[in-house]
Amino acid sequence: MGIEPDHRPVDKQDSAANRPASPDELRDWIQAETGGTVTRWQQISGGNRCRSWAVDVDADSRVEQLYLRYQPPRPPSAEPYTVWREAEFYRALSGSAVPAPRLIAVHPGHQAILTERAPGRADYRRVTDESERETIAREFVEALATLHRIPATGLQVFDAESTIADCVRRELAIWRAMYEETREGDPLIDFALAWLESHVPEPEGRPVLVHGDAGPGNFLFENGHFTALLDWELAHPGDPMEDLAWFSMRCVMEPVPDFAARIREYGDLMGAAADLDRIRYHRVFVSTRVVIIRHRNVTGLPGNSIVSRALNRRLLVTAMAEATGVALPPRPPLHAPRTERGALFDHVLHELRHDIADVSAEPGVVAAAKNAAKVIKYLRAYDRYGPLIEATECDELASLLGERPASLQDGMARLGEALKAGRIPFETALAFFAGSVARDAELAASSSGGLAGRSFPPLTRSETDHV
Known part of the structure; x- marks a missing residue:
């Protein structure tokens, strides 16, 4: 029996969504949807936000390799990013040339989706062969260009009359609401949001489907080649330059060879050079999102929180300076004697x-x-x-x-x-x-170790020469 996507409407008022799903309940649902037997059930990640499993199903003597993503119930929030919402973007990609896992089923009561398990691994930083690193990065850019040829029409979260600027303003409103519901002010976030809201670009062209967190760590590769784009949780209609800003942000953690060349390749694939000013604007927005996520997050390992907070707040100020052309003077190091402790x-x-x-x-x-x-x-x-x-x-x-x-x-x-x-x-x-x-x-x-000196990769060859 073949496995087909579940296109039934999701009843979001179902009371099941208000209680946690047990592993047995999720396994039974998978078997009912696929008509097969679960033969592998391996948890990949777990936490307060989302949990995921690698699942193998024997259906008609054929093993299907699947991926289960489940979001436990959470209190009402300004945050709209749910697993059910993510499923809409998988549906939008169905039949397209974008290399992304195929949606198999959406649970009607719990925030759970089942997709194909794409081949490959995500630890790009561990690839040591420079030619492989470049090939994978170049093929990722090709996938991004393919994605950005998909119009945002047909999505429930998209108004057909919206411009790119309208979509950006809608995202800004979401992230401001997510920040303000913490009821804990942060002058840097206030400063960044005010600048973003007063400097929204007004480009021509129609909104496209934006991945919303594109770059190393959110794609798979195998045998030296790119295989799939993953993690569509933050996807939305918007400005394609935002994904290039996300790409540069994720390259802070996992650099790619010659980032400026990758930006040029993207422009060649799209038939028009990337708009560097819009990328710089979206670097500010991307950095603001990351700082807001840290501002909202009261869990996590404290050591990692220390490193993340320092890095991402520094990147936000750097992004604002680059977007506005303000030269920031170097800061002298601190000087103080060691204490007796x-x-x-x-x-x-x-x-x-x-x-x-x-x-x-x-x-x-x-x-x-x-x-x-x-x-x-x-x-x-x-x-x-x-x-x-x-x-x-x-x-x-x-x-x-x-x-x-x-x-x-x-x-x-x-x-x-x-x-x-x-x-x-x-x-x-x-x-x-x-x-x-x-x-x-x-x-x-x-x-912070090596992250202490990291920053955004240069967007152009001339910037590279001055680094």
Whole structure:
């Protein structure tokens, strides 16, 4: 019996959506949909947000390799990105030339979808052969160009009269609502959203289907070649340049050879050069999204959170400076003597590495030790530089606000109010944030390893020559 997509309407009011689905319930659903027997059930990832399994089904003596994605119930939220919504984009790709897994079924009561399991692996950073890395990156760009030839018409989330700018504004409204529902202000996010909302590009052309998180880590490859685009959770109608901005963001973590050449190749495939100014605008928006995700996320390993916060806030300020043509002066490194507690931090780090991580055969123990080491490194830096940073930031806030704040927390709150009221010039505020994120980055540098010096890849050959 062949496996066909389930096109039945999803009843989102079904009470089942309000309770967690058990593994047995999901397995029974898969067997009912496919008419086969589940012979493999291996969880790939798990957490509060989404869980996924590699599933093999024996249907009519033929093994189907499938992928189950399940989203546990969550409280009502401004966030619209659900597994059911993702299914709409898989349906839009059905029959297209875009290399993406085929949708098999959508659960009518739980946030669960079943797709083909595309061949390949996602760990692009582990590819050591430079020619393979380039081939995979070039073929990914070809897939992206193929995707961007698909108009956004026919999607439930798309208004046929919408322009590209309308779609961008709709996304901005979603992310502002997601930020504001935290009821916890962040002056940098306020600053970025205000700039984005007042500088939306107005290009000609119709909206296209945008992946919304495109780049290394979200595609598969095998035997030196690209195989499939994955993870359509953030897909939406919009500006194709946004996906190139996402590509550059994901290349911070997993660089591709000669990124500027990949941008030129994309333009050749589309018959028109990529709009670099729009890519720079969307780098700001992409970075703002990532910072908002971190702002909303109260879970996760604290060591990774320290690294992510420092990196992504620095990238956001960098993106804003590049988008506006503002040259940010280099910041001198912090100078402060080690405290008497420095040796204690060093001792704990030595034990975590040599007495735990280096001798344990348990991956979970090693991971926990490494995460704890990141936290200790950050605390060691804060113990040394924290008072200096707080005094420096209060001094700079006093210059911006006209009087010294009672505390750093008070000063940041008052800065947010001043920014919303338009009392601080853009370049003055950007210079303050540049200093602030540079200090944060220095605190997190020891925890961040090689990521401490990473930035966006150059968009052009001339930018490459100046790096």
